[in-house]
Amino acid sequence: MLDLDFPTAQAAPASAQDWLATQEKLRGDYSTCATDFTITQDPTAYKAAEHRLWQKLFGRQSQVAQRYAAKAFLDGMSNLDMPSDHIPDFEAASKRLRALTGWEIVAVPGLIPDDAFFRHLAHRRFPVTIWIRAEHEIDYLVEPDVFHDFFGHVPLLTQPIFADYLQEYGRKGDEAMRLGATRILARLFWYMVEFGLIREDGAIKAYGAGMLSSATETAFSVDSPKPHRVMFDLPRVMGTDFRIDDFQSTYFVLDRFEDLFAAMKQPFAPLYARLQTARLIPASELRPGDGVITKGHQ
Ligand SMILES: [Fe+2]
Numbered sequence: 001m002l003d004l005d006f007p008t009a010q011a012a013p014a015s016a017q018d019w020l021a022t023q024e025k026l027r028g029d030y031s032t033c034a035t036d037f038t039i040t041q042d043p044t045a046y047k048a049a050e051h052r053l054w055q056k057l058f059g060r061q062s063q064v065a066q067r068y069a070a071k072a073f074l075d076g077m078s079n080l081d082m083p084s085d086h087i088p089d090f091e092a093a094s095k096r097l098r099a100l101t102g103w104e105i106v107a108v109p110g111l112i113p114d115d116a117f118f119r120h121l122a123h124r125r126f127p128v129t130i131w132i133r134a135e136h137e138i139d140y141l142v143e144p145d146v147f148h149d150f151f152g153h154v155p156l157l158t159q160p161i162f163a164d165y166l167q168e169y170g171r172k173g174d175e176a177m178r179l180g181a182t183r184i185l186a187r188l189f190w191y192m193v194e195f196g197l198i199r200e201d202g203a204i205k206a207y208g209a210g211m212l213s214s215a216t217e218t219a220f221s222v223d224s225p226k227p228h229r230v231m232f233d234l235p236r237v238m239g240t241d242f243r244i245d246d247f248q249s250t251y252f253v254l255d256r257f258e259d260l261f262a263a264m265k266q267p268f269a270p271l272y273a274r275l276q277t278a279r280l281i282p283a284s285e286l287r288p289g290d291g292v293i294t295k296g297h298q
Pocket residue numbers: 004005006144148149152153194209210
C-alpha cells in the first residue's frame with residue numbers, strides 16, 4: 001500500500017530542519033526547497049527509463065479508470081490532456097488548471113509537513129512530488145510519487161466543486177492543528193480524497209487518488225463483495241479508523257460532490273470536541289444509522 005500524502009497529525013515543528021530531522025528515510029532532495037517546501041521541476045531532467053515507467057503506469061491505470069472511474073475524473077484527465085508517454089510538465093498543467101478552476105500545481109520533494117500542506121491547499125496550490133518510483137516498485141511504493149500525486153489527484157482539480165472542496169479542506173487545517181484534531185481532519189482526506197466513491201446513475205464509481213493510482217484497489221473498491229460501502233456522513237467519516245496496510249474495509253460513497261462541499265460549511269470545533277472523547281469506530285464496523293449501500297463479507 002501507499003503511504004499517502006495526507007496530513008500525518010504530527011506536532012508542528014519549529015522549522016523545516018526540525019521537521020526533516022523527525023522524518024525517516026524520505027527519498028526526495030529537500031536541500032534546495034523553499035520555506036514552503038516547494039522546489040522547481042525541470043521536466044527535461046527525467047531519464048528515458050523514468051518516462052517509460054510513467055508510460056507503463058499510465059497505460060495500466062488509464063484502462064482501470066476507463067472502466068471504474070467517475071465521470072468527473074475521466075473529464076479531468078481529458079481536460080488536462082494528460083500525457084501518456086512522459087512525465088507531465090507541471091507548468092503546462094498549471095496553465096490549464098488556472099484557466100479552469102484557479103488551481104495550480106507546485107513541485108515538492110516528497111511528503112511535506114501538515115502546516116505547509118494545508119497552507120498550499122488553502123491557496124489553491126496542490127503539491128506534487130517530482131520524482132517517480134523505481135521499476136521494481138511499480139505495484140508497491142512507500143511514499144507518494146509523481147504518478148500517484150499527478151495521475152491520482154490532479155484530474156479532479158479541474159472540477160470546480162471538488163476544487164472548492166479541497167480549498168475548504170486546506171482552510172480547516174489551522175484550526176485542526178490548534179485544537180489537536182489534525183488526525184480527525186486527516187480521516188476526511190483519507191476517505192473522501194484518497195479513497196472516495198460516488199454513485200452515478202445507480203452505479204458505484206471511483207474517484208479517490210489512492211485507489212485510482214493503485215493497480216488493484218479500484219476494482220476491489222467498486223466490485224468486491226468484501227468491503228462495506230456506506231453513504232457519506234461527515235462525523236461518521238471523521239470518527240472512523242482506516243487501514244494503511246491493506247485495502248479499506250469500508251468505503252464512503254457520495255451522491256454528488258456538492259454534498260462533500262456543503263458538509264464543510266458546518267463548524268468543525270464542536271465536532272472535534274465530540275470525536276476526541278468518542279470511541280474510534282473500527283474500520284470494519286457498521287453502525288446503527290449508517291446508510292449502508294452494500295454490507296461487506298469481510
Ligand atoms: Fe495522495
